[in-house]
Amino acid sequence: MVPGISGSDVGKKGFLERLEAGEVIIGDGGMVFALEKRGYTKAGCWTPEVSVEHPEALRQIHREFLRAGATVMQAFTFYASEDKLENRGNKPAISCWQVNEAACDIAHEVAAEGDALVAGGVSQTPTYLSNKSEADVKAIFQKQLDVFVKMNVDFVIAEYFEHVQEAEWAIQVLKTSNKPVAATLCIGPEGDLHGVSAAECAIRLVRAGAQVVGVNCHFDPETSLTAIRLMKEGLESAGLKAHLMCQPLGYHTPDCNKQGFIDLPEFPFALEPRLASRWDIQHYAREAYKLGVRYIGGCCGFEAYHIRAIAEELAVERGFLPDGSAKHGSWGAGLAMHTKPWVRARAQKEYWEKLQPASGRPYSTSCSKPTAWGVTQGHKDLTQQKECTTDEQLKQLFQRQQMVS
Numbered sequence: 001m002v003p004g005i006s007g008s009d010v011g012k013k014g015f016l017e018r019l020e021a022g023e024v025i026i027g028d029g030g031m032v033f034a035l036e037k038r039g040y041t042k043a044g045c046w047t048p049e050v051s052v053e054h055p056e057a058l059r060q061i062h063r064e065f066l067r068a069g070a071t072v073m074q075a076f077t078f079y080a081s082e083d084k085l086e087n088r089g090n091k092p093a094i095s096c097w098q099v100n101e102a103a104c105d106i107a108h109e110v111a112a113e114g115d116a117l118v119a120g121g122v123s124q125t126p127t128y129l130s131n132k133s134e135a136d137v138k139a140i141f142q143k144q145l146d147v148f149v150k151m152n153v154d155f156v157i158a159e160y161f162e163h164v165q166e167a168e169w170a171i172q173v174l175k176t177s178n179k180p181v182a183a184t185l186c187i188g189p190e191g192d193l194h195g196v197s198a199a200e201c202a203i204r205l206v207r208a209g210a211q212v213v214g215v216n217c218h219f220d221p222e223t224s225l226t227a228i229r230l231m232k233e234g235l236e237s238a239g240l241k242a243h244l245m246c247q248p249l250g251y252h253t254p255d256c257n258k259q260g261f262i263d264l265p266e267f268p269f270a271l272e273p274r275l276a277s278r279w280d281i282q283h284y285a286r287e288a289y290k291l292g293v294r295y296i297g298g299c300c301g302f303e304a305y306h307i308r309a310i311a312e313e314l315a316v317e318r319g320f321l322p323d324g325s326a327k328h329g330s331w332g333a334g335l336a337m338h339t340k341p342w343v344r345a346r347a348q349k350e351y352w353e354k355l356q357p358a359s360g361r362p363y364s365t366s367c368s369k370p371t372a373w374g375v376t377q378g379h380k381d382l383t384q385q386k387e388c389t390t391d392e393q394l395k396q397l398f399q400r401q402q403m404v405s
Helices: 017-020 031-039 055-068 098-112 134-150 162-178 198-208 221-238 280-289 306-312 321-325 330-337 348-352 391-404
Strands: 071-073 117-122 154-163 180-184 210-215 244-247
Touching: 017 117, 031 055, 055 071, 055 098, 055 306, 055 321, 071 098, 071 162, 098 117, 098 134, 117 134, 117 162, 134 162, 154 162, 162 198, 180 198, 180 244, 198 210, 198 221, 210 221, 221 244, 221 280, 280 306, 306 321, 330 348
Parallel strands: 071 117, 117 154, 154 180, 180 210, 210 244
Antiparallel strands: none
16 A cells, blocks of 8 residues: 555545635644643754654654644644754654654545544754755655655645745645645745735745645734735736635734744744634634635644634535534533533623633733844854854853843
8 A cells, every 4th residue: 555545545535626616624723832831842952752752652742732723633743854854952762754754644544534634744954044045955855755745645835934035935845746735834924934915825825836825823813914915916916826825823922023932032942822722723723714714723732622613613615524523512501511601601602702801910911012023034142053042152142142132
């Protein structure tokens, strides 16, 4: 049997076939953050060795997203490029090939348990941030793509790119596989970090060869949909067509600057007070659908219950509820079974739609002041290295941060 193909794959509708039929494709959630919270990935490097080190943990996360309604099992290949696996003191005992192959294998295994597609993805690279050549950057992407082709993923994604130029290079490599290509930038309405507008970014992604374009990570659902709207308008003005995709943060980040949530002082260990409720995500799903987005998922902060909220909000359009809804009545209907009458009184849509949740932090501000060092690709501060940051270098960074703050 061909690697990555199971008996259940025979006759399975393809990625573009589903989108062109008007189906809603639901992505998965924030694998990196979810696994970090569970003790399987390390904050800082954010690399996905878990596919080899603890395959059962990764398998379980995939199953939770599948049960919640996800129709894409995105192989956990985020930051699985060779240069990222050995960046800043991260000394890999597991090869780039092994990490990517294991991730694809697990994604295929779980996808076969439902009617799900498998995607392999590449992300921005230390090689690009270090201002290396186009050929060097493309060689990094090719190493991951070789695995995706061998493992026969259903489609490929270029995701989490701060600069449209690098995303274009990724697309140019990925499309040589003759598989459908989706591409998402981690940008907001202001565009990429080199000053390219959101509209122009979308145009460039499509002209590079992506059939599905959009945004992921760095910004909350509301801000991300604003960026999507600008991208959609740009494509229409250029006479280009593409399917739209959105996988935002599961946090409220109205105070973000152009860099997104990584500039917030709470990133990454104190973001919990900003977490979106399941009702917030139902609202996001509806607004995304109204905008014309048909690939709707989430990124950092999205847990399985957030994905279930998307699936439940769009159950009529999709024609079914996810398996996970068996344990979750619509708009809190299960609360009708509660022992306390005042809690039973909350078993209604009107209650949860009107609720403005409190944070429980009386001395906290509603928004923060982002850190703004103002550097991006091409600046010496972003030149990457294999060696770990030294204590003296960290001391200098601490001092510089105090000056900026």
